[in-house]
Amino acid sequence: MPTPADPYPSTSGRQVRVFQVATGNVGAEMIGRIQRHPDLELVGLHCYSPDKIGTDAGVLAGGDPVGVVATGTVEEIIAARPDVLTFHGVWPDVALYEAVLEAGIDIVTTADFITGHHRDANHPLADGRTESEVIAAACERGGSSFYGTGMNPGLAQILSIVHSCDVADIEKVTCIESVDVSCHHSVETWVNCGFGFPADDPEQVRKLELGCRVFGDGVYLMADALGIELDTVDFECELGACTEDVDLGWYQLPKGSVGGAKFAYVGKVGGVPRVELGLEWQMTPKTEPKWDVQGCYVTKIDGDPIIYSKHMIIPKPGTPFDAEAFASIGMTVTGMPALNAIRAVVEARPGIITSADLPLRAFAGRFAQ
Template identity: 35%
Template sequence: MTLRIVQWTTGNVGRAALKSIIERADLELVGVYAHGPDKVGRDAGELAGLDRQVGVTATDDIDAILALRPDCVSYMPLFPDVDDLTRLLAAGINVVTTSEFITGAAVGADARRRLEEAAVKGDSSIFGSGVNPGWIEYLGAVASGVARNLKSVKIAESFDLTILSADGNQDDFGWGRPAGDPGHADDVAEGVGEFRDAAEMMATVLGLTLDDIRYEVRFAHATKDLKVAGRTVNEGTVAGIDISWFGVADGADVIELNAVWTLGTAIDPPWTTNMGYLIEVNADPKVIVRVDFLPDNMETATFDDLIAMGTTLTAAPAVNAIPAVVAARPGIVTYADLPPITADIAPRLG
């Protein structure tokens, strides 16, 4: 069955999703919602960066999107608008999203309740993911399936974000804030609150009930003035962040979600980054999984290819889940509610 899909926004991640939707045989693009007036009226093929027209033009008219009655909206603004989401769900339209949403904890109890009620009313589902948080926590839970006597799972992300420093999703990190700036730790916690969602989701997949989720953060500081795009980072200000969310059960840390982000190497303490993910399953036997991502054209890859790979990694977990989400029970759903999610098989050429 071919599912009728609307792409909601066409920023960096939205463009990657739009391209995937257009290319998949089991999905039919029927609409595009665009915030920017410069995108309204333009063909989706152009907005996706393809060299062809697809016959679907972007609109900023939400009523027109609702009138299409799509099976699912691929919703990808940087931040979620709960009013728009509840309107879609109550109209019976399923939603997959990368907008800092997994269980709804990050948007607050009242917003989560509204979304759940709207989805139940409309007999629709909402699913959120990205590469992290989202997919990597699911992978970490699944990696425990070859062991017994599980004690804990730790997932560590480690990246130098210099080439992405201007990206808006780093605005909450506080790059360049003075050392010891009051409230910085709380601001980072709020800015990456979706990791709390991920801990909740991971616990559900593992069959755990968490008593508490706690948060810790450390900062590293620039040893010289840094030249990074979109930021002012002077000597002595924040240029490294080490955050951890701990899922606690029966007084023990059973889940740890750690991320180390830096702007280069001129920092104190001199943290190193592995530019990848490490999953450590503390069980019998212990399981260690290293996850790296490489462009499919590694020999000829350009800087733009690397950027495109990052947006694909964010968009693909949501787009690939569309068929399962359309078939899922009403309400907020996570990986714990869905069958295994995989990519579609590319058509053979020649």
């Protein structure tokens, strides 16, 4: 038999050189994950906080030094000549993206971008261009690729697409993230989403929708991969009000404030729901109404045959079974779909890439060395 063609010719026989941006919850976790990833070599770290510049990346991640010192300018990123930039800030930095992409460096990011639909619709730039237009033009100038997984859902849309592979006639695809979110200690995130604020204030539904629009992006991606064109993507929501004051230690939830929510982005054709990304988020079980969160992703496919699957993620043996361990897992499952796809993105065509463009091997994990 002929020898199969190397799927990754430009990086064959070597690790991909990675320059990381940000050391927040996800970024700190990814520094350690890159060190153990056989495909990747960390060659630089960009930080926005002046007090972090000059500090070893391993120390910033809460571990031992790794020999990579944090820098603070885009010029230092470009001078390091990495193959790829991994961006783990919560929100996109389009100016940084543009400079890096036009220098011929690919970008893989967990920030708020999957297809560009909601960023383009809701975050126009001052000069009237969309973020996608700026990113695509920079990719063309530099011959580079840009791939976003979204800070969340990251994994959900990939799970749903794979689960559809043995269905002959699809009627509706639903993926639900059903989790306790109290271990995600990000005050900014929950303030943006309205948790801890009066549940009877209509403003809280709007805040939740604004804070989670990347899930709508995930619906568009799923529809693209499944070959269906949506007429609308609608937001549906129900809030759970705390039945008493709740002190989480790191966040306060007064009685009557939002402590849980059940909501969804629903893609419809002719008014009929076809593709849905739903969430059941519980900050505390002491809410009314409340939901029986299952601690997993639930995929449902109505069709012939019907598919029902639960994807549960738990700490590895020997890891403390506590809130800190589950918080770490949350950061891991946010970042790893991006890290595992890096080699495929480096080999991909120039331009904005989505999960629908990548091969199955792009989502595969790696065996421990």
